[in-house]
Amino acid sequence: MLVGVLTGYGFLCYHYPARDRKMVPKYNPQEIETKWQARWEADNLYRVHENSERTKWYALTMFPYTSGDLHIGHWYAMAPSDVHARFKRMQGYNVMHPMGFDAFGLPAENAAIREGIHPYTWTMQNVETMRRQLKTMGSMYDWSREVVTCLPDYYKWTQWFFLKLYHAGLAYRSKSPANWCPECQTVLANEQVVGDGLCERCGTPVIRRDLEQWFFRITRYADELLEHSGIEWPERVKLMQRNWIGKSYGVEISFGLDYEGVEEKEIRVFTTRPDTIFGVTFMVFAPEHPLVAKLTAPECKEEVQAYIERARSQTEVERLSTEKEKTGVFIGSYAVNKLNGEKVPLWIADYVLLSYGTGAVMAVPAHDQRDFEFAHDYGLPIRVVIAPDGWSGEEFTEAYVEAGTMVNSGQFDGMPSEQGKEAISDFMEANGYGRRTESYRLRDWLISRQRYWGAPIPIIYCSNCGTVPVPESDLPVLLPEDAEFKPTGESPLKYCESFVNTTCPQCRGPASRETDTMDTFICSNWYFLRYTSPDYDRGPFDPEKLAYWMPVDQYTGGAEHATMHLLYARFFNKAIRDLGLVSFDEPFTRLFNQGIIVMERQKMSKSRGNVVNPDEYVARLGADTVRGYLMFVGPWEQGGGWDDSGISGIWRWLNRVWNLILEEQRGTDLPRMDREAENELRHQTHKTIRRVTEDLEKFRFNTMLAGLMEFTNYLSKLKDERGVAGSAWQDAVDKLMLLLAPTAPHMAEELWERTGHAYSIHNQSFPSWDEKLVAEEEVTLVIQVNGKLRDRVSVPVSITESEARELALSRERVRAHIDGKQIKNVIYVPGRLVNVVVG
RNA sequence: GCCGAGGUGGCGGAACAGGCAGACGCGACGGACUUAAAAUCCGUUGGGCUUCGGUCCUUGCGGGUUCGAAUCCCGCCCUCGGCACCA
Known part of the structure; x- marks a missing residue:
């Protein structure tokens, strides 16, 4: 697949310009890139410190998972963001641009099972490789701030945060049906179940299992998470988060119950359509609903039990399929609609979810498509209570879900349904039949994983004291090194006695540790806080340094994290803000989502085996060319299919820049540049500065490069026609190098040196333009x-x-x-x- | 099904407060250099007709608004992303 440039054109051949050009040393990226990377590192050029004299700029790129090697997709995310950070630096900001590794996770453990290598060893080897690869990119990362989430120095504080949330009542344990991946042998958060109920990681259909699990109470922050004011994020991502949280307004309505031996005297249901209350002809419970057992009539027990069993054994794929015929059974009892005193039969059906609303719905088949289909299949009555315009009493062939005029609704007849919503809500609240409320699609965040390679949840179970949090002074709870990785995939921690057996911190009696570890998204909740003071040992971060750097000014990364990392991190920030640990409401002020580089229509990933390694391109063409090419292929937010056929365009252009700047003169007996030509040159120079600056501000790298190419072409032609004498020419060339510096940092530095300037070009100011000179x-x-x-x-x-x-x-x-x-x-x-x- | 983004030469893409469509680059073709190839440099390159002056057509499809539409409106088609029994 690596066509063209990698298949042996001689890029390394010497070439000298035709005609009577003066010879210049050829552009040799391998040599100069190695040279400058070493120099920058030796000089700590990119090391940053808190500095009150310059405005800080925290440029953050999502850190990579330690899969083993960096592919073109990583570069696509990291090179342009580095260019932007460098640009900000040249603009005079005190820029922190850190890098680290998201190092906990399942692949390390799978490698342990498969190859017998310890997850720690596997991960740290990958960190080595990836760090080395990242360094070849020539980024301005301040490596002294590197964070690796699987190291005890780091996960100690991950555990510390868990305890803070636990004490604040934001972490709790509960038994509930969870998404279980039989392949990965662990539960998954809702966000990690993709498509029609498949495991995000391995694509295996997820099944439901009742398990004791740890949760973070993200739902407590649902309303605040809906609020995106004060942050400059793409609309797309904000919308995805809003949809994911899924707030809806409605009424919780009480239906009467009267059964001997049943404590409950009502069933509450949530509806967004109180105006259809007179159209209720039955009620439906989720099969797992706790009231079902109590309310099932003896003669229905067998059938109901069988249905529940069947529902439980289904995979999510089967259960979630919307094409599936709706099924359910009558449980033999009734509830009373308090508005009209009607008895309505109670059913169970798996189209009703236990986890949304109250786990039970009032069914209005005439005005809800799901209820309509169910009523149709089971011969239940369909009563029209909202008449469409011009309706004359004919039967519906599908549910009418729009607004209309209320009919068959007692004293509300004739009212427009929108108005009826309010009137009925008022009526119900006045009579104690219900109350207005909101409901959310968002569920609490399931954070426990039945795996080894994650931060252990710092909890101890004691037969006397119950659930006891590990005291802060005992942190970190270290992962045992001698765990056994069994091919069955069961959690090694569970069977590791040296880990499980412990003493209760309260009573000193024998106790056992929680063996679940935390979802890796918890590690990525706060890595950007750690970058501010990576070696601090009295807390997760140094509060003063944090106060200087946070919040992140510019975050960049993939949109695939919209409802996972980006939502979790916002929640976490608000939670620790309420604990007084940070003072800001949002961790990331600006967000930019780059697109995805796809290969054979699929996202690149090691597990798919479709990765393109940048190393070979770097070896042949140099990092500057690869950086430039990735920025040139199209708008950054768009991504696109990988195709290297155009990379030679960037290579040729950089060579033209090189020659243009280093050649003394082309040809002889040129007419000298006159005043008019000089004015035009200054005009073009300043126009280019403006264009490049504006494009960089907006991450429009492709058009920025087009502008630089046009400028290069213009200078080249001018040089051929008018020569290179004069201050306007010198100025134009200097500006070109400076404009090029963020994109091609090595080449720009080399040219800067060769043209007699003082080290380093990266400490220079980005050029500014003069409006008067730009004016046409x-x-x-x-x-x-x-x-x-x-x-x-x-x-x-x-x-x-x-x-x-x-x-x-x-x-x-x-x-x-x-x-x-x-x-x-x-x-x-x-x-x-x-x-x-x-x- | 719902929500969002998008459809422009052979290809990646420019140009959107409505005003020169195709910037920049790739590829292709022709030329220079070379024993030759590569590399490099110079030119041509949306399509049709042409008396070589031009002229007509062209931004997914069909309508509309306008002096003027890639851009705005209406109705379709397709691609990508998200959600999908959320009551």
């Missing part, structure tokens, strides 16, 4: 006849409307189209065009 003196006036282009003419910007009209009408090419016709109108757009309308 002449513009091209477009002349149309009936909207069709007929002529264009260069005119001074100062041209008046009447001059422009007169000019347009006098042009030869225009006259050919208007002679003999009547001029009906002449449109003039200042400085742009004249459109002559003839009839």
Whole structure:
């Protein structure tokens, strides 16, 4: 698949320009990149410290998972963000641009099972490789701040945060049906179940299992998480988060119950359509609903039990399928609709979810498609209570879910249903039949994983004291080194006696440790806080340094994290804010989502086996070319299919820049640059500075490079025609190097040195432009006849409307189209065009 | 099904407060250099017709608004991403 440039054109061949050019040393990226990377590292050029004299800029790129090697997709995420960070640095900001590794996770453990290598060894070897690869990119990462989440120095504080949340009542343990991946042998959060109920990691259909699990109470922050004001995030991501949280407004309605031996005297249901209350003809419980057992009539027991069993054994794929026929059974009892005193039969059906609302619904088949299908299949009555416009009593063939006029609804008949919603809600609240409430799609975050390679949950179970948190002073709870990795995939911690057996911190009696570890998304909740003071040992971070750097000014990463990492991290930030640990409401002020580089229509990943390794490109063409190419292929937010056929374009361009700047002169006996040519050169230079600056601000790297290429082409032509003498030329070349510095940091540094400037170009200011020099003196006036282009003419910007009209009408090419016709109108757009309308 | 983004030359893509469609680059073709190839440099390159002056067509498809539409409106088709019994 690596076509073209990798298959043996001789890029390493010497080439000297044709004609009578002076020889210049060839551009040798391998040599200069190694040289400058070593120099920058030796000089700690990119090391940053808190500095009150400069405005801080925290440029963060999502850290990679330690899969083993970096692919083009990683570079696509990291190279452009580095360019942006470098640009900010040259603009005078005190830029922190750190890098680290998301190092806990299942693949390490799978490697342990498969290859007998310890997850720690596997992970740290990968960190080595990836760090080395990252360094070849020539990024301005401050490596002294590196964070690796699987090291005890780090996960100690992950555990510490867990305890903080636990004490604040934000971490709790509960038994509930969980998504279980039989392949990975662990539970998954809702966010990690993709498609039609498949495990995000391995694609295995997920099944449901009742397990004791640890949760973080993210739902407590649902409302605040819906609020994105004050952060500059892409609409797309904010929308995804809003949809994921899924807040809806409605009424919780009480239905009457009266059964001997049943304590509960009501069933509560949530509905967003109180206006349809008179259309309720039955009620449906989720099969797992705790009231079902109590309310099932003796004669229905067997059938109900069988149905529940069947529902439980289904995989999520089967259960979630919307094409599936709806099934359910009558449980033999009734509830009372308090508004009209009607008895409605109670059913169970697996289309009702236990985890949403109250786990039971009032069924209004006429006005809800699911209820309609169910009623249709089981012969239950369908009563119209919202009449569509022009309805004359005919039967529905599908549910009518829009607004309409209320009918069959007692005293509310004739009311528009939108108004009826409010009227019925008021009526129910006044009579104690219900109350207005909100419901959320968002569930609490399931954080326990039945795996070894994660931060152990710092909890001890004691037969006397119950659930006891590990005291802070005993942290970290270290992963045992002698755990056994069994091919069955069961958690090694469970069977590791040296780990499990412990003493209770309270009573000193024998006790056992929690063997679940934390979801790796907890590690990534706070890694960016750690970067501010990675060696701090009295807390997860040094509060003063944190106060200087946080929040993150610019975060970049993939949109696939919209409802996972990006939502979790916001929640976590708000939780620790309420604990007084941080003072800001949002961790990431600005977010930019780059697109994904796909290969054979799929995202690159080691597990899919479709990765493209950048190392070979770097070895042949240098990092600067690879960086440039990734930015040039299209808008960063768009991503796209990987195709290396255009990379030679960047290589050739960088070579042209190299030669342009280092060649003394081309040809002889050139006419010298005159005043006019110099003015034009300054004009072009400043126009380019503006364009490049504006594009960099907005992450429009592809057009920024196009602008630099155009400038290069212009300079090259000018050099051929007018020579290189004069201060305007020197200035243009200096500016070109500076503009190039973020994109091609090695080449720019080398050219900077070779042209006699002082080290380092990366400590220079980014050029600024002079509006006066950018202003055009002449513009091209477009002349149309009936909207069709007929002529264009260069005119001074100062041209008046009447001059422009007169000019347009006098042009030869225009006259050919208007002679003999009547001029009906002449449109003039200042400085742009004249459109002559003839009839 | 719902929500979001998008459809422009052979290819990646420029140009959207409505005003020169195709910047920049790749590829292709022709030329220079070379024993030759590669590399490099110079030119041409959306399509049709052309008396070589031009001229007509062209931004997924069909309508519309406008002096003027890739851009705005209406109706379709397709691609990608998210959600999908959330009551």
